[in-house]
Amino acid sequence: MAKWKKPVGRPFLALRGHTYYARLTVPEDVREFFGKTELWQTLKTKNLKDAEYRASRIVTEWKAQIETYRGNVGVAHRALEWRKILEDERRKDAVLIEKFTRQHGYKPTLARDVDELGLGTQQMVYSDELERIYHEEGPDAMRRFADIVEGILLPTPTHVDEYLSSLSVESRTKQQREHHLDLLNKRFPALPVKRSDVTKWIMEMEQQSLAENTIKARVGTCRGYFEFLQRLDYLNPDEANPFEGHKFTSKRKASKQDLRQAFEVSDVPRLIDAAKNKPRKDPNLVAAITIAAYTGMRREEIARLKVAHVKERDGIRFFDIIDAKTKAGLREVPVHSELAALVDELVEKSSDGYLLPGESVTKNGERGDAVGKRFKTLRDGLGFDGRYVFHSIRKTVSTLFERASVSHNEAAEIVGHEKTGMTYSLYSAGMSLVQKQRIIQKITYMRVN
Template identity: 35%
Template sequence: MPKANNLELQGGTYHVRLDVPRDVRDSFGGRRILSQSLRTGVHKEALDRRLPILAAWKAQIKAAREGRALPESWKEDVSAAIDQVDQWTQQAKRARIGEDGTAMPTPDPEDLRKAMEDPKLVAVLTSLIERRRSEPMGMIKLEDDLAALGKQFIEHQISSSHRLSAQQSQELETLVKDPASYKARSPITRVRLASFRTYRLEHHVALKTVNQQESKLLNLSEHLQTTGTKLDFDSVSAWLQGMKLSSKTKQQYLLAGSQFWQWAMTHEPQWRQTFKGHVNPFEKHTLPTLKGKAKLDAKRKAFTVEEVGTLYKAAKEQNLGALPDLILLGGYTGARIEELCQLRKEHLITVDGVTMFDIVDSKTVAGIRQVPVHPNLTALVDRLSESSTDGYLVPTGSNNKYGIRSDALSKAFGRLKTTLGFDRTRVFHSIRATVITSLVRADVPDRLIKELVGHETGTVTFDVYSNGSSPKQKFDAIAKLPTIPTD
């Protein structure tokens, strides 16, 4: 029994002591008394110091009595435990009839000791063994009895050590009877996706890319949750097969999954533990590929110079805002649509007497470049510069959540080219192909073409060591582009 005021003087130092109620001793490692030195021999100080310690102990006792809240993975844990009991039972039955099987796991010594100290359990086991021993195939039936006891024990352990709602109690009972009824919770949780998002944004991955890949991962997570399947190669393969998408798009889904997997294996300890020894389930998938004529037919195609003129005139006739000017800018530079929409007045520079577009932001490093203003663009560029109200050469009311200014103009172009009879293989980017084709046919060197349109040459000599062609060389090349018919 603890002393008065839960204090006891030991060798001139006071200790605070508290009896542990019998019903919660297991939660305290079997201890009967909690004791802690107060490091003082002064009674008044000991009275004050004991209070927070006693309060903490009593809170722990209350929590032990009320039971802990179920962990997030409790259904998965119970299902796995019941499934393991069934596997052990089958192994034991095979051993009873002399079949070779997987060796049975060795019971935990502490669990075995506690079980043998329970007189009720010992009595039940003894009764079962005696009853089954006298029956035909009794020892086989005994294994089923032991399995039933094991499942009851699991259910009792969960219900006695945790705080369960009425619904959770019903779910626990159902799981114990039928573990297959549990549909595995997807490991691709919103919490993990939020951490993945933060990590990628901190590493300067574009917000649009982050959002698109997160959407793909949520799609996979929903598939795993709905089907109740685990995250493995087969479930990913089934997920892909269920989507009516092109192989190219499916490859983007696999890329999103693979990047998430690599991040989780590096930064998520629980993920590493769960998937230890597993291969990346997003790798080595074989997707259908187009070949021969089918591949050629699906490939994006260049417009002819005459078709670019047709697009310009139609955009002009339909009064589609800045779109006619944008088409001409694309047709005389080969620049990407967003590169053109990001051009500002200060990006019109003069280098060695040549007026150039200074493209300071692009999707690639090679895309950051300087492109001469074609002679046929001079008047247009002067007009756009003089009329600009916000500093941008191309006026547009579009500025979506990713800061993309070309969004509305790109959609307007899509509608325009469709009305003119062009199929999905022709897009604004096809004008870029028109320019490249024209430069090739004008005998402009391959290296110079790549400099103008923002492609790497693929050689260390030019990509690393060379400062590139001179402004005059670039101007002479651009000037070879044929005139786009606008009348």
């Protein structure tokens, strides 16, 4: 039986007897789909030039199938694959031409020399691919494909990871922007794009009744990514940013049914009692609701409170909130008299340094997510609809302050809102703990039996 021979410098060819075969090693991550480690197919020729041409077409189809199994089927991905193939061939051909020239004293310009060296084989297959795209998808699709291959257009996802790594934002915000750029890639696989095309995209989103802020956030992320690409010269820095300066006309009117509601003052004790009476004890949920009820703190602020954050100064115990959603959220909140015994118990029984011990942390770094889900189950059991969330307790606290004639800026220092007015927001050192303690004691709940 004839032995296999593998021509030097031609990894996708094998010769058996007088017949050439196409061959490709199957990557390990997709071998289960093919059921084999190598792919082989006879080329039915003994001519090397014909064999190279036929093998290139077959191997290209095999590689496309591999990428399909991997989930990489986009136009941009295929175009980048072709860019790499052609760049590799140009480098290989340059070496062959230089070697031939040294040996013969002239460059290989004759057809027989080109055929013998196998120059430009992949370029011929690429021309066939462009012709196929032209007939199957149209001239515009062919031009876009060719522009990516030739480097005129930049595949949208090429530098997304680099851009996201450059951002100094919270994990959740980074995930939102990654989602926005995924939508951008689905709409525009390559950049730059025409401003008019971006306008059409915005109009389509408006027709989907998306909230104006949602559309603005998506376009804003795209604008920032485009600016990033220009700053690093991945795109022409002198070109106008097509995502800039758009007008938004979709202003969906807010319905009262859509707005988050504050719990009634009498509802808060019901929530606390229901949490205490759960068949399966949940002390963390009880503590979270109770602390929120007497401080107005956000769920995540409570979940991140550590034993070390319970401090005392001038005879007043307080929560030192050093990890908050906003700058205004960094504050000191006195411990309400109704919380004193609970806080003592939480400090004493903490097993991991947190007031709410043992809570899992999400990939976004949030400790309060599971508490929020358990609160939702509790809420549903009491008959409240989706307008009522954990944050609704915070709204109730704000309502109590307003009814007790507490000013906006005083309440803001307790709940962690921005203060109004330049004098207070820029120059004031804030209220003393004594003043805050006086205000926080205005939070009272009447139980309705």
